[in-house]
Amino acid sequence: MDASADNGNRSSDLVGVSKGNYASTISPFGEIVEASTTYLLAQCHRLYAAPSLGDLVRTEEDSTAFSVVADVSTKSIDPSRRPLAMSQGEDTVDDIYNRHPQISRLLSTEISLIVVAHKADGKLFRYLSPVPTKIHAQVSICQFEEVRELTMSLEFLSVLITSSVGSPDDVVAAFLRTASVSHPDPKKFLVDAGKHIAAILAGDVHRLNALLRRIS
Amino acid sequence: MSLDLNSTAAQIESMVVDLQARQGERVRRVESAFIALNEFQLDRYLDISNESQGGRYRIVPEILEHPSSVYKPDLPPGNFRVVSSDGSHIEVDRHLAVRCFLINVGVSALTYGDYPNATLYSVPRLYAAQEDLVISEIATGRQQSIEGAVLGAKRAVAEVSILAEEASGLDSNTPSIYLVDGSLVMMGLVGHGYHDFVLRELIEDGFIKSMNHIRDFSENRSFGLASYISMPAHSDVVNALNVTGCVYPIKDSNLRCDNSSFSTNPCEKCISGVLDRDIFWKLLKPGERSSVFGVNSPVVENHYLGTGITFFYVNVGTEIGRVEMPSWVSDNRSSLDLVHSLIVDQCERGRGYPVALMEAHEQAVVGVSDRRNFVQLVEQVLHKKGSDVYTSEKARSKRLRWL
Amino acid sequence: METDKKCEDVSNVLGMVLAGSLTEGVRIKLASNVSTEQIKVGTFVSIRGELMRFFGVVTDVSLDSMDSSLTSIPPDVTNPFIHEVVSGTTVYGTLTVEPMLTLGDDKDPTSSLEGPLPAKTVPAHFAEVSIASETDIEFIFGKEDESHFYIGTPLDMETKLCLDVKELVKRSNGVFGKSGTGKTFLTRLLLIGILQNSAAVNLVFDMHSEYGWKGSSEDNKEVKGLKQLFSSKVAVFSLDEESSRRRGLTPDYVAKIGYGEIEPEDIQLLRETMGLSEVAAESSYNLRQRLGPQWLRDFLNLKSEQLLELAQEISVNERALSTLHNRLSRLKRFDFINESDKNDSVKQLLHYLERGMHVVLEFGRYGNSLAAYILVANILTRRIHDRYVYLKDRSSVDGIGEPRPVVITIEEAHKFLTPGIAGQTIFGSIAREMRKYNVTLLVVDQRPSGIDEEVMSQLGTKITCLLDSERDVNSVLSGVSGSRKLRSVLSRLESKQQALAFGDALPMPVVIRTREYGSSESYRELGWKDDRELAQQVKSDVEDLFGPDTS
Numbered sequence A: 001m002d003a004s005a006d007n008g009n010r011s012s013d014l015v016g017v018s019k020g021n022y023a024s025t026i027s028p029f030g031e032i033v034e035a036s037t038t039y040l041l042a043q044c045h046r047l048y049a050a051p052s053l054g055d056l057v058r059t060e061e062d063s064t065a066f067s068v069v070a071d072v073s074t075k076s077i078d079p080s081r082r083p084l085a086m087s088q089g090e091d092t093v094d095d096i097y098n099r100h101p102q103i104s105r106l107l108s109t110e111i112s113l114i115v116v117a118h119k120a121d122g123k124l125f126r127y128l129s130p131v132p133t134k135i136h137a138q139v140s141i142c143q144f145e146e147v148r149e150l151t152m153s154l155e156f157l158s159v160l161i162t163s164s165v166g167s168p169d170d171v172v173a174a175f176l177r178t179a180s181v182s183h184p185d186p187k188k189f190l191v192d193a194g195k196h197i198a199a200i201l202a203g204d205v206h207r208l209n210a211l212l213r214r215i216s
Numbered sequence B: 001m002s003l004d005l006n007s008t009a010a011q012i013e014s015m016v017v018d019l020q021a022r023q024g025e026r027v028r029r030v031e032s033a034f035i036a037l038n039e040f041q042l043d044r045y046l047d048i049s050n051e052s053q054g055g056r057y058r059i060v061p062e063i064l065e066h067p068s069s070v071y072k073p074d075l076p077p078g079n080f081r082v083v084s085s086d087g088s089h090i091e092v093d094r095h096l097a098v099r100c101f102l103i104n105v106g107v108s109a110l111t112y113g114d115y116p117n118a119t120l121y122s123v124p125r126l127y128a129a130q131e132d133l134v135i136s137e138i139a140t141g142r143q144q145s146i147e148g149a150v151l152g153a154k155r156a157v158a159e160v161s162i163l164a165e166e167a168s169g170l171d172s173n174t175p176s177i178y179l180v181d182g183s184l185v186m187m188g189l190v191g192h193g194y195h196d197f198v199l200r201e202l203i204e205d206g207f208i209k210s211m212n213h214i215r216d217f218s219e220n221r222s223f224g225l226a227s228y229i230s231m232p233a234h235s236d237v238v239n240a241l242n243v244t245g246c247v248y249p250i251k252d253s254n255l256r257c258d259n260s261s262f263s264t265n266p267c268e269k270c271i272s273g274v275l276d277r278d279i280f281w282k283l284l285k286p287g288e289r290s291s292v293f294g295v296n297s298p299v300v301e302n303h304y305l306g307t308g309i310t311f312f313y314v315n316v317g318t319e320i321g322r323v324e325m326p327s328w329v330s331d332n333r334s335s336l337d338l339v340h341s342l343i344v345d346q347c348e349r350g351r352g353y354p355v356a357l358m359e360a361h362e363q364a365v366v367g368v369s370d371r372r373n374f375v376q377l378v379e380q381v382l383h384k385k386g387s388d389v390y391t392s393e394k395a396r397s398k399r400l401r402w403l
Numbered sequence C: 001m002e003t004d005k006k007c008e009d010v011s012n013v014l015g016m017v018l019a020g021s022l023t024e025g026v027r028i029k030l031a032s033n034v035s036t037e038q039i040k041v042g043t044f045v046s047i048r049g050e051l052m053r054f055f056g057v058v059t060d061v062s063l064d065s066m067d068s069s070l071t072s073i074p075p076d077v078t079n080p081f082i083h084e085v086v087s088g089t090t091v092y093g094t095l096t097v098e099p100m101l102t103l104g105d106d107k108d109p110t111s112s113l114e115g116p117l118p119a120k121t122v123p124a125h126f127a128e129v130s131i132a133s134e135t136d137i138e139f140i141f142g143k144e145d146e147s148h149f150y151i152g153t154p155l156d157m158e159t160k161l162c163l164d165v166k167e168l169v170k171r172s173n174g175v176f177g178k179s180g181t182g183k184t185f186l187t188r189l190l191l192i193g194i195l196q197n198s199a200a201v202n203l204v205f206d207m208h209s210e211y212g213w214k215g216s217s218e219d220n221k222e223v224k225g226l227k228q229l230f231s232s233k234v235a236v237f238s239l240d241e242e243s244s245r246r247r248g249l250t251p252d253y254v255a256k257i258g259y260g261e262i263e264p265e266d267i268q269l270l271r272e273t274m275g276l277s278e279v280a281a282e283s284s285y286n287l288r289q290r291l292g293p294q295w296l297r298d299f300l301n302l303k304s305e306q307l308l309e310l311a312q313e314i315s316v317n318e319r320a321l322s323t324l325h326n327r328l329s330r331l332k333r334f335d336f337i338n339e340s341d342k343n344d345s346v347k348q349l350l351h352y353l354e355r356g357m358h359v360v361l362e363f364g365r366y367g368n369s370l371a372a373y374i375l376v377a378n379i380l381t382r383r384i385h386d387r388y389v390y391l392k393d394r395s396s397v398d399g400i401g402e403p404r405p406v407v408i409t410i411e412e413a414h415k416f417l418t419p420g421i422a423g424q425t426i427f428g429s430i431a432r433e434m435r436k437y438n439v440t441l442l443v444v445d446q447r448p449s450g451i452d453e454e455v456m457s458q459l460g461t462k463i464t465c466l467l468d469s470e471r472d473v474n475s476v477l478s479g480v481s482g483s484r485k486l487r488s489v490l491s492r493l494e495s496k497q498q499a500l501a502f503g504d505a506l507p508m509p510v511v512i513r514t515r516e517y518g519s520s521e522s523y524r525e526l527g528w529k530d531d532r533e534l535a536q537q538v539k540s541d542v543e544d545l546f547g548p549d550t551s
């Protein structure tokens, strides 16, 4: 943990990453702390400075891996220490953090990522890289153009839908809603994506309904 | 810190009081002690304690003002810092052919006010080199291996020296206090026949040197250094009351009441078994501290290079805590008040215990699995280096791994 | 240009081949942006196979879903987004397409020069299906030219669909449909097609006087007849001069029939219409034998007591003979029948036909009499046929030119071609002998089930509008391959101006919307010029000959 990180303006920490909007500049927001070929766990550099559910992120090393934020959690770094309720009367959350500056050091925000694609030698492959990302690789939010390029084709959607991380339906819906904005015709993009999903979820009308309602 | 046998004994005694006497008896004694405190005659006490000045041990405190004095805390300043350290150690000599140990010192530096911040870290250090494992006197070639109470003292030194490092990096004028856990009096080294060079190395060249570093940095600043003892089992002040109040003759050797087994021979006025915190719990309202007392101890006398150790009791809301300081802190009224006010504030934030200390402790603790990992790591490294490190313990566990 | 075409292709994609067989048709999954409601049975589609292109017709449209539980738990289609997503994926439409023709390799243009071939296989899985383009239709049915006559448009298309007139006139053909469905309009168009193509000459027995000078449409508007449009190529004969004149026409020839031209066979044909018993009809042969060529005139002149005598003489039943006498006396009411034996109607007729003139015989008021129609049509056709047989035989012997093929149009054809008599009548023989003597029929009928099965099977091209009864449908489609699918198409035709056409003149069965007829626009399209245009034409012709008028 970066002990010397400035915590001077904690309220800006909370909005450290602009929510739902893909950044125009890449600056890593976190670091991989757990990795497999299909799943990554990243720790945010700053408490609560996490991308939104469904955001597309990239990890950069020899090759670029693309993954989708499937779950964001904030909890005590030490599993044996549980946060206790703190507020006294009319306290705001900020009051509590100001009164107990150590709290933000004892909590960490973690992001579960589902790997969907990778890029090697400048070529985009919409399937898993044969080797997992390395631990401590930096993670950053994908740029607008990258999101559009990746979502030109959606064959990797089934990976998100069948994943068991977080709430897959919300992840898929959030991912598509956010990605749609990068396309010239967002409505058409969503409909096409919906049709993809309908094919994958044939036989599960309830889930299909639920998922599509989240997208619309 | 190693076990403080003196306070342990007192605790056991108090436990005995709790167990043997009915609650009423205990309440009565605390009541008596409280009356004694209020009726305390400072002049008489100074006389008596001066009389016994020639004695070998002086375990009654130095009392400079009436012990029933009470001080309210100041409001903490708008911006301030609390820096704490705490340590833990792993000794791995039992299982390994090669002896070594690890001291892990946790540090927390908390900044409050307009720019709240927290820095938490730990500094682990492995002691494995031959010269790390012993304290030696070059002139005579005598050696003392670092283990047991010596290791405990070594850890206490490490705790203070890391605070000295923190203080040296200090560049702002923010009011700050430095806190360690436990007592500033290294009683653990007393009475075990350790040679002087051991005490010199650990206390004079270690503990006191680091404290003096901190003092040097603190000059002209709003500053304090203290240790905090939770649930103090001391009875220094009660002893002082005994000196002036007990009807039984005071044994010349240790100024102790002869009638310690009061259950068999109850004594109306006897206050033996009562702890300082019992009477100060009655005296102090939340936030208030007692007057400052001085520690009378041969260790301090002989090895603290003129730095006295003083203490006061403070009601932190949930308990009476004991705060010890070097005399250069308590001699400076503003430093004293800063320590008082910030400790009260820390305990308030920390549900009755200074937050900074708690966090330092959390950084310092080495969990069971970390402990195991550490031992394995050492084994691996040694094994790579070609030395056969398997101990009987290790061999047995290997065998047991069969299914 | 190139990109334009691409765009058009994309928007026309209907779906892809999923399953099927040649006998059952191939199943097409509709693309998600195409609704079943946009596709009608009978629509032409083109399928891009791996090696060749297929051309087919939609024969069925159905709804399907990937999951049968969808029908019990339908998706939440109240949400428009879900509705849009689900349609075409979870639920989708399917088409059944009958592959009809193959067009050779799409990429190799020379291979399609061979022209379409009947489909003998089905396209591979997932082949792309699109609505047939104008070029496809033109390529398959031919571009409008001398031998390809624009008869109508395919369903939901504006493309001109053409009949191969050369093929058409090689055999007898049929136009069917219940009353008011557009048979006459269709026939008129076919006649014009034949006329313009000059592959044959027409002889029309115009029972209701609708073809020659003018006809009428349902809303009682006049429509032009052949004579008005092609005056130089059409002659109108009339049986009822008065009626013709009343309608503003001076017939080219007023046709008369002499009693001497009526043969006992003609009487046979009238049996049903005149209510004659078999014995009675048969006795006409005896009369002919006994009384000679003027048998009918002489017979009708007999008094009733003389009949008894004659009956004994020729040993036929007296009562039968008197019934015959009785019934045939009605013919006296037909003014076009006279006692002269110098009528040259047949000669005139043949004369016109041989000159390449198309002849319409108007019946005028006699059109109301089936007997008159049957009698006249039968007599004239027999005489023409005899003549053609003679000419044809002579041409093969003498090596002179063959007689110009003639197409004889008859309405109420079942009266001539009922199963019982078709074997003996001249119409039966013409239908059966095909084009042996260069005479073919265009039968127009609302009750095809009344026509002899063998005759029906000899018809080269059939164009049928909506039919009333199952029996009529059966008789039209009997012996046609894929009749089951055609039946469903036929039964769904609109009640007017739509027809199912199949046979020799078409590479494949096709539903058409019959070409509009009756507007001045339609006449102009058929080559008609109004007076002003005509004047202009004359002027430019004159100028061509003599140079511009400089005076």
Ligand SMILES: Nc1ncnc2c1ncn2[C@@H]1O[C@H](COP(=O)(O)OP(=O)(O)O)[C@@H](O)[C@H]1O
Pocket: C177, C178, C179, C180, C181, C182, C183, C184, C185, C186, C216, C217, C218, C219, C496, C497, C514, C515, C516, C517, C518
């Ligand atoms: N090709 C066509 N163009 C214009 N009107 C048509 C056409 N075909 C049919 N109709 C309309 O349908 C009506 C019936 O057609 P018609 O040919 O008289 O039927 P049928 O001869 O089968 O009884 C016509 O009067 C006309 O109004």
Ligand SMILES: [Mg+2]
Pocket: B001, B086, B087, B181, B182
């Ligand atoms: Mg400690």
